[in-house]
Amino acid sequence: MSDTVINTPAGTPFVEVTREFDATPSQLFRILSDRDLVTQWLGPRDLDATVEQYDVRLGGTYRYIHRDDNGEYAFRGVFHTVDPDKLIIQTFEWEGAPGEVCLEKMSLEPTEKGVRLHQQSVFPSVESRDQYVGHGMEYGIRDSMDRLAELIAKEG
Amino acid sequence: MAVDDEAQLDRAFAALADPVRRAMIARLSRGPATVNELAEPFPITKQAVSRHIQVLETAGLITRTRDGQRRPCHLVPAALEALTSWIDEYRLETERRFRRMDALLKSVQEQEQ
Numbered sequence: 001m002s003d004t005v006i007n008t009p010a011g012t013p014f015v016e017v018t019r020e021f022d023a024t025p026s027q028l029f030r031i032l033s034d035r036d037l038v039t040q041w042l043g044p045r046d047l048d049a050t051v052e053q054y055d056v057r058l059g060g061t062y063r064y065i066h067r068d069d070n071g072e073y074a075f076r077g078v079f080h081t082v083d084p085d086k087l088i089i090q091t092f093e094w095e096g097a098p099g100e101v102c103l104e105k106m107s108l109e110p111t112e113k114g115v116r117l118h119q120q121s122v123f124p125s126v127e128s129r130d131q132y133v134g135h136g137m138e139y140g141i142r143d144s145m146d147r148l149a150e151l152i153a154k155e156g
Numbered sequence: 157m158a159v160d161d162e163a164q165l166d167r168a169f170a171a172l173a174d175p176v177r178r179a180m181i182a183r184l185s186r187g188p189a190t191v192n193e194l195a196e197p198f199p200i201t202k203q204a205v206s207r208h209i210q211v212l213e214t215a216g217l218i219t220r221t222r223d224g225q226r227r228p229c230h231l232v233p234a235a236l237e238a239l240t241s242w243i244d245e246y247r248l249e250t251e252r253r254f255r256r257m258d259a260l261l262k263s264v265q266e267q268e269q
Contacts, residue, residue: 004251019254023261027268031260041256133246 008133013123015133022114025085029108032056032088057082062090077101092121100128164216168235171215176200177208184218184231194229 007016021028031037033056042049042064051064056079063076074095081089085108092102100123107118123129171177180194195205209229212218216235220227 004247004254006247006250017250021254021258021261023265027261027264028257031257031264037260037264040260041253 008129011126013126013129015119015121015123015129017119017121018116020111020114020116025108025110025115028115028117029085032106033082033084055079056088077104094132097128097131100124102128102132167215168217171211171217174208174211177212180208180212180229181217181231181236184229188221188228188230190226190228 003020005016005018008014031041033054035051035054038054039049039051042051048067049064050067051062054062054064056062058079058081060079060082061076062079063074065075066073076093076095077091079088079090081087087108088104088106090104090106092104093100102124103122105120107120109116109118121129123132172181176198179197183189183194183197191202191205191209194209195202198205209218209220212229213220216232218229218231220229
């Protein structure tokens with residue numbers, strides 16, 4: 001089972017994702033910041049992805065485009081803080097919803113096994129968070145599945 | 157979605173609406189377990205545990221095999237994945253992305269050696 005923990009607390013604009021990798025912080029930082037490497041993991045499996053720009057440094061910008069049969073989806077943002085092997089803080093915006101800018105903080109912490117990636121996102125509203133995460137289902141089902149996922153995450 | 161799939165989803169959600177059954181699924185996510193092992197954390201009768209197992213089996217979330225005298229229960233990962241993919245594409249996409257990162261880290265490490 002997956003050891004990824006995703007928390008999307010109801011009624012908040014937050015998304016928190018935690019995942020451990022079997023690597024050193026500097027190896028993980030490298031695949032998070034090298035444009036050619038980013039290209040290899042960024043896009044969803046069945047979408048074509050182009051990384052136009054990915055300049056991971058203070059004030060650097062990024063823009064990438066996913067394409068499928070229905071069209072193009074472009075995302076862009078600015079790197080606010082870059083502390084190599086430790087921390088990246090950046091903005092994130094889907095150009096299809098201009099102005100709905102999300103703030104993302106990615107921390108890398110060494111662990112016994114490797115490195116833990118902790119990603120915290122703050123959306124401008126609960127609605128935009130929910131739209132992005134794509135929860136289209138009834139609250140009750142989501143709630144019970146969240147509890148199940150938490151249990152599995154705890155057990156795993 | 158086909159009517160059969162809908163019925164199967166209904167059964168799966170109904171099965172997971174119960175906290176004891178969710179805990180059993182969580183336990184089985186770590187590996188197969190016998191009825192006694194599944195019953196251990198709960199202050200309920202073995203009959204009640206057997207009924208819970210039957211509900212999970214009917215919902216297609218677990219299967220039982222035969223291993224001598226033992227009949228261990230196994231999680232059906234595909235069933236759970238079908239359930240979660242219907243519910244939470246975001247969760248799956250995040251995990252897929254992390255798996256691509258795992259593969260990439262492996263090739264980065266091989267280059268470094």
